[in-house]
Amino acid sequence: MYKTIEWTDEGIVMIDQRVLPLEEKYVCLTHYQEVAAAIREMVIRGAPAIGVAAAMGVALGMKRLPPETPPAEVTGAFGRICGELAATRPTAVNLFWAIRRMQQKFDELTGEPLPAQQAGLIAEACRIHEEDIAANRRLGEYGRALFTADTTFLTHCNAGGLATGGYGTALGVIRAVHESGRKVAVFADETRPFLQGARLTAWELQQLNIPTTVITDNMAGHIMAQGKIDAVVVGADRIAANGDTANKIGTMMVAVLAATCQVPFYVAAPLSTVDFELAEGRGIPIEQRDPREVTHIRGLQLTPDGVSAANPAFDVTPHPYITAIITDRGVAFPPFNETLARLAGR
Ligand code: MRU
Numbered sequence: 001m002y003k004t005i006e007w008t009d010e011g012i013v014m015i016d017q018r019v020l021p022l023e024e025k026y027v028c029l030t031h032y033q034e035v036a037a038a039i040r041e042m043v044i045r046g047a048p049a050i051g052v053a054a055a056m057g058v059a060l061g062m063k064r065l066p067p068e069t070p071p072a073e074v075t076g077a078f079g080r081i082c083g084e085l086a087a088t089r090p091t092a093v094n095l096f097w098a099i100r101r102m103q104q105k106f107d108e109l110t111g112e113p114l115p116a117q118q119a120g121l122i123a124e125a126c127r128i129h130e131e132d133i134a135a136n137r138r139l140g141e142y143g144r145a146l147f148t149a150d151t152t153f154l155t156h157c158n159a160g161g162l163a164t165g166g167y168g169t170a171l172g173v174i175r176a177v178h179e180s181g182r183k184v185a186v187f188a189d190e191t192r193p194f195l196q197g198a199r200l201t202a203w204e205l206q207q208l209n210i211p212t213t214v215i216t217d218n219m220a221g222h223i224m225a226q227g228k229i230d231a232v233v234v235g236a237d238r239i240a241a242n243g244d245t246a247n248k249i250g251t252m253m254v255a256v257l258a259a260t261c262q263v264p265f266y267v268a269a270p271l272s273t274v275d276f277e278l279a280e281g282r283g284i285p286i287e288q289r290d291p292r293e294v295t296h297i298r299g300l301q302l303t304p305d306g307v308s309a310a311n312p313a314f315d316v317t318p319h320p321y322i323t324a325i326i327t328d329r330g331v332a333f334p335p336f337n338e339t340l341a342r343l344a345g346r
Helices: 032-040 047-063 071-086 093-108 114-144 170-179 196-207 217-225 251-260 336-343
Strands: 005-007 012-015 026-029 151-155 184-189 212-215 231-234 238-240 245-248 265-268 314-317 324-327 330-332
Touching: 005 047, 005 114, 012 047, 026 032, 032 047, 032 071, 047 071, 047 093, 047 114, 071 093, 093 114, 114 170, 114 265, 114 324, 114 330, 151 170, 151 217, 170 184, 170 196, 170 231, 170 265, 184 196, 184 217, 196 212, 212 217, 217 251, 231 251, 245 251, 251 265, 251 314, 324 336, 330 336
Parallel strands: 151 184, 151 231, 184 212, 231 265, 265 324
Antiparallel strands: 005 012, 012 026, 238 245, 245 314, 324 330
């Protein structure tokens, strides 16, 4: 079984998601700058996975400080490392959440000798990783309870083990239903332009022996209108307090189509994906990626020379389109600004 990310004595090992499914290649990163580049260039991607990677990146950067580094320089280095990792991708809140956790741990360790600080930060990053896997499993269990019959799902992008510390959020729900003995089938949107659905979701589901049909994104409405889909389940990069959900570009289109076809639309995400500081989705920063991801596929040019292309990587699904949000502390139904806050104990 593959591992999305792992802390080792040699460095941070991650599966290179840019080359899947054609190649199963692992990279070992030994400098935090390499971790920042890996997040930016999508060697690792998916909101919870980049949170884990950033936490490990902080621990890695700090581990490399020589033992004689004066305390003021240690603090300076910590700020610089966190800043560089935070500047990699703007939308997924898990990245900032994980860096904040590392900051809290660093603050707790103030005054300790550097080796103790380094060990404490490594332990905290590994804890964030383990907690994410455990949160996904709990979330999967809550989701499973919603689907008590054989179910055909539609999903968009990849919210599986590859996008998390392991197990998955949207795919975690699908896996849990499958593991409960129900007959499960999945339609996976290809997810242009980076093809997370066609490449990664299809690969993961194949390994789990879950029957999967890849469709291009523009087929989703037709398939739903034919009555082939019982439920849509997707992951999230950031959820505002009112339930508005940023996820991979195209998710909003699927949500609107699902409402039109009366198919329930579920979001699956740990509570660490909820940004309670944002009242609504309008404030969520949307990453704009290189237009070359749209104009080219693996170096093959698709569009005329010089044509301009847009590449917003995420969109925001307004909360009225969302049937429920499946979290690691239970399922939130509308009104989300009340139910999410209650689940988070706020
Ligand atoms: O650009 P990506 O591949 O990082 O986007 C990933 C998604 O949009 C996922 O659906 C989301 O992060 C949830 S992953 C559990």
